[in-house]
Each structure stands twice: as C-alpha cells, then as structure tokens.
Amino acid sequence: MERRQVGTSGLRVSSLGLGTMTWGRDTAVDDASAILRSFVDAGGTLVDTAASYGDGDAERLLGEQLAGTVARDELVLCTKGGVRHGPDGPRRDASRGGLLADLDGSLARLGVDHVDLFLVACPDPTTPLEETISALRLAVTSGRTRYVGLSNVPAWTAARAATLLEAAEGIGLTALQMEYSLLQRGVERETVPASASLGLGLLAWSPLGRGVLTGKYRRAVPVGSRAASDHLAGFVGQYLEDGDAAAVVEAVATAAEGLGRSPLEVALAWLLARPTVASAVVGARTPEQIAGTIGALDLSLPGEVHAALDDVSALVPGYPERW
Known part of the structure; x- marks a missing residue:
C-alpha cells in the first residue's frame, strides 16, 4: 500500500486509513481483530478513532x-477529542480542559503513552479558537501526541489555527479531516486550496459517500446495512434521498461496469487521485468489506473516466469562489 506524506509535515500514512466508528457496537472483537490484521498485512498504517466513538468502546x-x-509501532494512531456525551446528548467542547481530558482518556483506553495525530473533532462556537489551539500546543509539548489537526472546520478556521500555531517553534497544524467523496465535494471550494497553500494534508472520511457509492442501495436498502440500522439510518439517508446523488451513483456504476471493476473501486480511485488527499479513511465493518476495499488500491482511472465523474458530480461555482 502506498505511503503518503501528510501535507508538508514529516508524518507519513497509508493511502487507505482504517476507521473504527463502528467498533464495539456494530463490529465485534473477532471481526475487529481480523480487519486490523488484514489491513496491516496489506501495508496499512493509519488507524482512525475518537474518544466519542461508542463512548470510548472503539478505543x-x-x-x-x-x-x-x-504491535503499536506498526500503526499511525489518530484519535479525536472535543465531543462530550451527556444526558441531553452530545455537545461540543473544544476547551483546553475538555480536549486534554479527552486525550488523556484516549491514551488510557488505547494503552499507549502517545498518539501520532490528535484532532479536534468539530468546531466549538463557545470556546475561543486561541484556547483550543493552546490545548493542541500543550498536547504536543507534553508528548501526548506527535502531530495535531482539525476536523470538519471551514477553511478560514484552518487558516487562523495554522497562523496561531506558527507562533510556537516547531509546532504546526498538520492535517484536516473532512468528509470528501464524489457525493460531497464541498471541500473543493476553499478547503482544498487552503490546504495546498498551508501545507496541510487531507484525511478524507466517508470516501464512499457513507456507503452509498458502493451501489448497494441502488435498488433497495439491504438488511444489515447502515441505512437499515436505527442509529445510522439518518447518517446514510441524506444521500439516499438526494436525486443528484442518485445520478452520481449511476455514473459510478456505469464506469465500473465498463472497466470490469466494482463501484467501490471506482469511487475510491477517483478520490485518491485528488490533490492534497493523504489518505481515505474507510470504516469497514466486516473482514469482507476491508478485503474488498484493499483490492481497490491497484486501480488508476483512465483520464476520460475521471473527467466524466468530475462532470457528473461537479460543484456549482458561485460567489466568492468565482468572481
């Protein structure tokens, strides 16, 4: 599996990342073990988790x-903090105390003394960005993490955070983790250009459009799929109810048929060819799913196929991106 540099940092990760959002809930111990072993045997290194996944069960x-x-040294461990679960549901907490407590809890659950990459899971409108960045700086200087980044933030936040961290010698913002696929190309408006300018690497979550780009929902909702589950139906349903998304899925299926490959392979190959993408983080729930995903990594799309997929999924340009 290809190793890619994360932005301009010294961090290198596998082009395919393994997401663990379903671990401890939908993915049992034996399956998790088989998935991780297959991933590592194929050359995978980046494993992505979060303090909030399953209230810590994934970690x-x-x-x-x-x-x-x-072994610990076979992996690049990435975890996220900044989301707290309480009686009223999840709430955002990117305060210094909240983030460092989340990181300490993650290290204890993982049984390690540091992670390789620590991300703020989402913006917190109630905490000054300066305070959030001070927590990331302390996370690095205290040895709890080697690199830091942000997730699900607008480009201006990434730019401001990078500027704030520049004041600390030797510490910089390294990565942005964002949803990115043929069904969600919003990051191309400002985040991708900002990442290229700031030297940040993109870690793409849901590169298969929350599973919709695999084509399994084209005719019906399969029993046992995410869209059929109580806790993930809404997560997937956003794309199942979108007519534009259906057209993209059909285009991917047509391309796959012409190439003699699967829709999953086509969708993943398209994403891995995009600028600034360091890794596509795939949340495989079963050993069969990770095997199919790993098998996609040898596909390079012909130029005309890539261009056709660009066209069918293109963003509508507008102000101020086009002036």
Whole structure:
C-alpha cells in the first residue's frame, strides 16, 4: 500500500486509513481483530478513532488489539477529542480542559503513552479558537501526541489555527479531516486550496459517500446495512434521498461496469487521485468489506473516466469562489 506524506509535515500514512466508528457496537472483537490484521498485512498504517466513538468502546477495543493482534509501532494512531456525551446528548467542547481530558482518556483506553495525530473533532462556537489551539500546543509539548489537526472546520478556521500555531517553534497544524467523496465535494471550494497553500494534508472520511457509492442501495436498502440500522439510518439517508446523488451513483456504476471493476473501486480511485488527499479513511465493518476495499488500491482511472465523474458530480461555482 502506498505511503503518503501528510501535507508538508514529516508524518507519513497509508493511502487507505482504517476507521473504527463502528467498533464495539456494530463490529465485534473477532471481526475487529481480523480487519486490523488484514489491513496491516496489506501495508496499512493509519488507524482512525475518537474518544466519542461508542463512548470510548472503539478505543478500548483498539487498545485490546494493540496488546496482541498488532504491535503499536506498526500503526499511525489518530484519535479525536472535543465531543462530550451527556444526558441531553452530545455537545461540543473544544476547551483546553475538555480536549486534554479527552486525550488523556484516549491514551488510557488505547494503552499507549502517545498518539501520532490528535484532532479536534468539530468546531466549538463557545470556546475561543486561541484556547483550543493552546490545548493542541500543550498536547504536543507534553508528548501526548506527535502531530495535531482539525476536523470538519471551514477553511478560514484552518487558516487562523495554522497562523496561531506558527507562533510556537516547531509546532504546526498538520492535517484536516473532512468528509470528501464524489457525493460531497464541498471541500473543493476553499478547503482544498487552503490546504495546498498551508501545507496541510487531507484525511478524507466517508470516501464512499457513507456507503452509498458502493451501489448497494441502488435498488433497495439491504438488511444489515447502515441505512437499515436505527442509529445510522439518518447518517446514510441524506444521500439516499438526494436525486443528484442518485445520478452520481449511476455514473459510478456505469464506469465500473465498463472497466470490469466494482463501484467501490471506482469511487475510491477517483478520490485518491485528488490533490492534497493523504489518505481515505474507510470504516469497514466486516473482514469482507476491508478485503474488498484493499483490492481497490491497484486501480488508476483512465483520464476520460475521471473527467466524466468530475462532470457528473461537479460543484456549482458561485460567489466568492468565482468572481
């Protein structure tokens, strides 16, 4: 599996990342072990998790795997903080106390003394960005993490955060984790150009359009799929109810048929060829799913196919991106 540099930093990750959002809830221990072993055997290094996944269960399960299935130094561990679950549901907390408490909890559940990349999971409108950045700076200087970044933020936030971190010698913003696929190209308006200018690497979450780009929902909602589950139906349903998304899915399926490959392989190949993308983080729930995803990595789309997919999924340019 290809290793890619994350922006202009010294961090290198596998072009395919393994997401663990379903671990401890939809993915059981034996399946998690098989998935991780297959991923590492194929050359995968980046494993993505978060303090909020399953209220910490995903990190606990991953920590168990580090104690037996794979060695810590085989992986690039990425975790996220800044979301707290309470009686009223999840709330954002990117305060200094909140982020450092989340990071300390993650290290304990994972059974490690540091992670390779620590991300703020989402913007917190109630906490000054300066305070959030001070927490990231302390996370690095205290040795809890080697690199830091942000997730699900607008480009101006990334630019401001990078500027604030520049004041600390040797510490910089490294990565942005954003949703990016043929069904969600919003990052191309400002985030992709900002990332290129600032030297940031993009980690793309849901590169398969929350599973919709695999084509499995073209005719019906399969039993056992995310769209059929109580807790993930809304997450997937956004794209199932979108007529424009359906046209993109059909175009991907047509391209796949012509190439003798699967829609998953076509969608992933398109994304991995995009500028600034360091890794596509795929949340495989089963050993079969990770095997199919790994098999997609040898595909390079012909130029005309890539261009056709660009056209069918193109953003509508507007002000101020086009002036």
